[in-house]
Amino acid sequence: MKKLNRKLLRELMRMKGQMLAVAAVVACGISVFISMTNVEFSLTSTKERYYSEYRFADVFMQVKRAPETLTDRVRNIPGVASVRSRIVTDVTIDVPGLDEPASGRLVSMPDRKMPVLNDIFLREGRYIEPGHPEEVIASEIFMKANALKVGDRVGAVINGRWKELQIVGMCLSPEYIYEVKPGSFFPDNRRYGIFWMSREALESALDMASAFNDLSLTLAHGASEKDVIQRLDDMFRRYGSLGAYGRSEHLSDRFISDEIKQVGMQITVLPTIFLAVAVFLLNIVLKRIVSTQRDQIAVMKANGYSNEEVGLHYLGFALVPVAIGALSGTVVGAWLGLGLTMVYEGIYNFPELFYFFRFENAALSVLLSTGAALFGALSAVRQAVSLPPAEAMRPESPVVYKPGFLDRGELQKKIPVSIRIIVRNLERRRWKAALSVLMIAFAVGILISGRYGYDAVYHIILVEFSEKHREDLTIVFNEPRPFSVKYELASMDGVLEYDLFREEPARFSFGHRSRRQSITGLGSSDGLNRLINSHNQLVSLPENGLLLTSSLAEILGVSPGDTLTVEFLQGMRKTAYVPVEKTIDELLGLSAYINMDVLDRLTGEAGIVSGAHMRIDQHKAGGLFADFKEMPGISGTNMLKAMLKSFEDIIAKSVATSTIFLTTFAGILAYAVVYNGTRINLSERARELSSLRVLGMTKHEISFILLGEQAFLTAVAIPVGYLVGIVLSVLLALGLSSELYRMPIVFSSFNFVFALGVIVAVAAFSGLMVNYRLNKLDLIAVLKTRE
Amino acid sequence: MQHNGKSNDKAVLRVDDVSKIYTMGEVKVDALKHVSADFYEGELVVLLGTSGSGKSTLLNIIGGLDVPTQGKLYFRGKEMTAATEDDLTMYRRESIGFVFQFYNLISSLTALENVQLVTEISDNPMAAEKALTLVSLSARMNHFPAQLSGGEQQRVAIARAVAKRPELLLCDEPTGALDYETGKLVLEVIRKVNQELGTTTLVITHNVSIAAMADRVIHMRSGEITEIEINKSKLSPSDLSW
DSSP states (O other): HHHHHHHHHHHHHHHHHHHHHHHHHHHHHHHHHHHHHHHHHHHHHHHHHHHHHTTTOOOEEEEEEEEEEEEHHHHTTTTTTEEEEEEEEEEEEEEETHHHOOEEEEEEEOOSSSOOOOOOOOEHHHHHHHTTTTEEEEEEHHHHHHTTTOOOEEEEEEETEEEEEEEEEEEEOGSSSSSSOOOSSSTTOOOOOOOOEEEHHHHHHTTTTEEEEEEEEEEOOOHHHHHHHHHHHHHHGGTTOOOEEEGGGGGGHHHHHHHHHHHHHHHHHHHHHHHHHHHHHHHHHHHHHHHHHHHHHHHHHTTTOOOOHHHHHHHHHHHHHHHHHHHHHHHHHHHHHHHHHHHHHHSSOOOOOOOOHHHHHHHHHHHHHHHHHHHHHHHHHHHHOOOHHHHSSOOOOOOOOOOGGSSSSTTGGGGGGHHHHHHHHHTHHHHHHHHHHHHHHHHHHHHHHHHHHHHHHHHHHHHIIIIIISSSEEEEEEEEEEEHHHHHHSSSSSEEEEEEEEEEEEEETTTTEEEEEEEEESSSSSSSSBOOOOOSBOOOEEEEESSEEEHHHHHHHTTTEEEEEEOOOSSOOOOOEEEEEEEEEOOSOOOEEEEEHHHHHTTOOSSSSEEEEEOGGGHHHOOOOOOHHOTTTTEEEHHHHHHHHHHHHHHHHHHHHHHHHHHHHHHHHHHHHHHHHHHHHHHHHHHHHHHHHTTTHHHHHHHHHHHHHHHHHHHHHHHHHHHHHHHHHHHHHHHHHHHHHHOOOOHHHHHHHHHHHHHHHHHHHHHHHHHHHHHOOOHHHHHHOOO | OOOOOTTOOOOOEEEEEEEEEEEEETEEEEEEEEEEEEEEETTEEEEOOOTTTTTEEEEEEHSSSSSSSEEEEEEETGGGGGEEEEEHHHHHHHHEEEEHHHHHOTSSHHHHHHHHHHHTTTTSOHHHHHHHHTTTGGGGGTTTTTOOOOOOHHHHHHHHHTTTTTTEEEESSSTTTSSSHHHHHHHHHHHHHHHOOOEEEEEEEEEEEGGOSSSSSEEETTTTEEEEOOOOSSSOOGGEEE
């Protein structure tokens, strides 16, 4: 076998262009598989490790005010493992160097450091000291966004009083891996931060001595989350509970869990496409090798090599490039995974994001690619094995062409002979042509679906920022305020327009389904904050009933005409039966809208508001911002337009990176298919093409015949690829859409143009590579040899 | 230089002191050594020699497929050894008709289309159908190569070569792949083309018997012309035997 191996290696070297193309396709598939499985595993285990080391709670609840003594009763609920009560409040923050008011969440911590639920990881500085109510530990991402250092000071309006807070430490918490303001979707780390401060200090600032307004607990092994939540809700109803909820409704956990799920989805699709293409390429390349080496197979067999030895030899032509591809794919995948993990490190706040390379995955990828090699090589190897030596000695019987569609009627006379050659070749091997088209179409599809994500995100931005939200900023009050607050707002210098809104936390039930969900009361659907559906159309506010977002309606299992049980969780805590009048397919979040007057009637409390959307005079913004920073009773301000900028920066960076990778991958795929197809064509037809040269055809004329076929296949593959891309994108949209957001099915024309450009460029390049060989055809050899 | 004095004595092609040295690895092979010969309008010349005699190398140089290491080639007085690759392509396209040992037909084209392949790119071709009639294949012109016998395929190849009305028809072992009867039939067609169209024809072969149908026979051995023989009594291909 030693000499056979030498033959194998020499021949592989001779065909290195084709073999490397196969190896590159395998490498792409394996690298995606390795990187994505590693990233999924790394994210999951980092999250779990973080949750367990810093005791992330299982169940959460916000109340208005409950006596501390109740925590002991909570501890006694069957299934509860440990409990922590806290004081949490949202305030306006004055950050040095930032004109606009920022929002902050103050979270109480024990005065002396001890292990607690939802603990913090101190990155820098120290823990707060007892007797220093001004000391706070701030979230790392907020400090970094504002270039704050340990020792810096920020201002805060706590319970109507302006206080100066001193940052003594920088930390992270498993509660805020994704640090985003409640109700927001895009992080705005300059204008929203978390501050941990002394419980004692918060108790006195908020008059909450021996009381708490936030409860978190962990469950004992095997305990029922649902039962515990039910007990908590019953126990805390009279303390203004907004309803207990599990991790699945915890915003930060939800984001990170959805992200992990999305990474998991990518593990299957791309590697499957790449391995399918590898199978196809191996099939056509190996078949060609076996057919050109018929005489050699005969010689081997005549000299006593067994069928197994011959079969194994030709299997080597598949195994070697696949092994090279799998190996380099594993290395590249490990590296890519590390890079991707570092990207996640920038988005999600982990103390340390561990990167794991799993050998199980490497082994699985070797198994998968070997399977692909065997599958691709199967028919060619079988052909080599089953060839009787005597028959193998004879040349292959000539290719039989039959009259095809060209030969019907008068059509044929008008078509140049060179085009007839192309058409007949395509006609003769329709399946191969169709598969080539499909493979190139996959490359186009990968490009389209790769950029689709960004088209969708930009559409969301367009709808959200230019159509839905017309306000410059939104203020949210700590407590419900009387309707008369509008006079105060109207009198502020620089406020051009404002719309009041009311937000009431509630629990919706329909049949056995229920959901905590706040209701937004609006004056009209066409105010500063408009009700816009995914198609950018205005939806009117119903006169009496509810307008639910489609996904909320789906979760509750209701459709227009059904009546929901709405249990209000604040104020008089009334229960009402409200008809669902309409649904709206908003892109972000879950919402329930109702006419403000109807909300007044249903809650039994009229004339109160929770906040206001405003349009302001930009020239007077400075003064207005200063007023808001000191205005009591404001828990937060949302600077929507400012958020857009920071979000667009993140997106732009990730568009660039992922476009580079996907373009490379799709380029390699298209190159491998077109190059191999053309090379095989050249090998099959070298003699014909040389004859044509001898007969007086120019190089251009025979290039046209050879490359025209692949050019035609590529041209057909582009529209097919558009379809493949759209289908892949729809699958992606279905997979990625969650309660947090829905991916709209939208495509920019640039997406299609870009894919077209990449594929045409790659096809042209592979054409040039083959043309180079075509130019070196040995014209004399052709006169002497018989095929 | 001797010749048979046929027609008006004009040399279509002149080979002047041509040598060809191939370098194969570190070995130099003298394929042609100072060969000179003229070819006249309308004559049928057989180039006879064993394998390695240099006859194929000479044919390749005459056909514009190869260039000599030394010496010159004149076609109608124009020096072809100075021609560019594009000039040589045009030379083959307009002036040379090739017939190969293994026919080299395009398998995806019918007999008629194989001929049209050439008529499409030449300036003053005869109708493809007419060329096929000339080789007695008008009845099978819509057949693909795989549907034709070897002799029929070779006749298509001859039709393809002459359809452009070349000045020079070069046949490289045209009967090499054919049986005896079919081979004679193909030679008959070559003779017919030579006589009816007056195309200067050069047939290379190692088959001594074929020499009897030529006007002149050029004998080659080891890269040199050993003898140029004028055939006083030409035989018809049907009278040949080997």
